[in-house]
Amino acid sequence: MRIIIDCDPGNGVPGANIDDGLALALAIAAPQLSLELISIVAGNTPVETGYAVASDLIQRLGAAVPVRQGAARALREAPEPWRDRLDRSVDRCGLRELWARTPAPPPRPAGKPLAPQAIGELICDNPGAITLVATGPLTNVAIALQLYPELVRAVNEIVIMGGTFHVPGYIKDTNFGLDPEAAHAVLTSGAPITLVPMDVTTRTQLRHTDLDRLSAVENDLSRYLEQTLRPWIAYSMQTRGLPGCWIHDALTIAWLLDPSLTTVVEDYVDVSLDGLTRGMTCRYGREGLRLEVGIPEPRGAKVRILQSIDNDRLLALIEGYIHSYI
Template sequence: MRVIIDCDPGNGIPGANIDDGLALALAIAAPQISLEMITTVAGNTPVEVGYAVAKDLAKRLDVPIPVYCGASRALREDPLPWREKLDHGVEHFGLRQLWEDVPTPQASRHAKPIAPEAIGELICHNPGEITLIATGPLTNVAIALQLYPQLIHAVKMIVIMGGVFNVPGYMKDTNFGLDPEAAHAVLTSGAPVTLVPMDVTTKTQMLHADLDRLASAENVLGRYLEQTIRPWITYSMRTRNLPGCWIHDVLTVAWLLDSSLATTTEDFLDVSLEGLTRGMTCRYGRNTLRLDVGIPEPKGVMIEILQSVDNQKLLSLIEHYIHRYHV
């Protein structure tokens, strides 16, 4: 299975989520997956920080996976309120000390933002062979679709972690909220899409005890995950009142490895671009609406949506591949 992962990783960055890094680790560890490219986008971390995290992981594992820097901001959305929220939460909660023993990857400001071109060229030169996994805002993917319209038919599948329908406290999620125009463009493009929304990823959970089992692998990947995930679990427990942490993004890779992990449904999707609901994910297939007055005809194609997940099976799958990883 040939894969590109477009992401916004934060492993080793104080206050930044680690789920992209866990997804990358699983893709690298699973022999069924050929991870052919990693691209980064501004989201969970600024784009140059995510680029540094991805480069650091590839260097630590000594794997020759090309890493490309992408969009530093959304197509239209003002990035400043998002960066204030995402980059300074650790100071707001006074928990930076959780990362005091974790080396921080050094950001690079010299990488050219060529990720959309790299994505488009690899997919279009290999029609029907490349699955694109997107675990951050969809800016790079939307730009790639603009530059390479044939990508819609050339890509094997686009698996997206993003969107939220009915999770208490969430009108929108970070990935779609940070760039609604990009999410709208991708979801209505007609490309074959599978969505992994927060409704299912908030049913995942990794505890310190689960991380202990990963760390017992005693290989470089297990040590990397233990070092970078440990503070995030504690941070999540203290700031979100969870028993551990959600592991949103890794479900995209895990589902490709074992589709029995989750149940699915289908519907037409879009993202609101105006007013209070800007960034909100909308389901609007004619067969699922009780009232369709004033609702436009669906655009694009029906999208597969993950609905539920077996968390213990997910954790076992991750542990299986991390324990069997060797360089």
């Protein structure tokens, strides 16, 4: 399977989530996947930081995968409140020292913001052959759809980590909340979409003991994950009261490798653009609504939505591919 991963990785960055990096590692380790492009969007990290993280991983592995820098901010949403939340929380919590022994990704010369063009050209030049996996805000994907309208029919599938329906404490998630207009444009585009929402990803869990097993076999990928995942697990335990950390984005790649890991339903999905609910994800297939007054007809096409996950099988799958990496 030929894939693009559009992401916002933060491995090695104090306070930044590591799930994009784990998704990249799994995609690189799986021989049945051909990772043909990594595109970077601002989200979990600023776009320059994500570009440095992905470039560092590819250089460490000697992999021949192009990395392209993309959108530095959302289509309309103001970036400052999000950057304050995402980039400075580690210092407000006083937990930067957790990364004291983790080498930071070296800065890279700023790449040109060509990710949307690279995404559109690769998909449209290979109709039906490319699956696009989006694990950050959907800004790059929305711009690619604007530049290449034929992408809707040319893409094999778009697999999106984003959205939340019934997760306590979340009206919206970071990926859709940071750029609601982009999420709305992609979800209602009519492209074939599989959604991996927080409702299922918050049922994943990676503990220190799981990472011990993951890194028991030494290779370049396991060493990288040991270095960069360990502090985030500790950070997540202290700030979220979890026994480990969620691995949201890794589920997108794991599902491609083994769809039987999850159950799936279909529904129409959109994102609110106004008021208190701005950035909130809505399921609104009319046949499932008990009250539809004032609710418009669905736009786009039905979206497949992952519902459940066997976490033990998920971890075993990740471990197997990372251990077999050469």
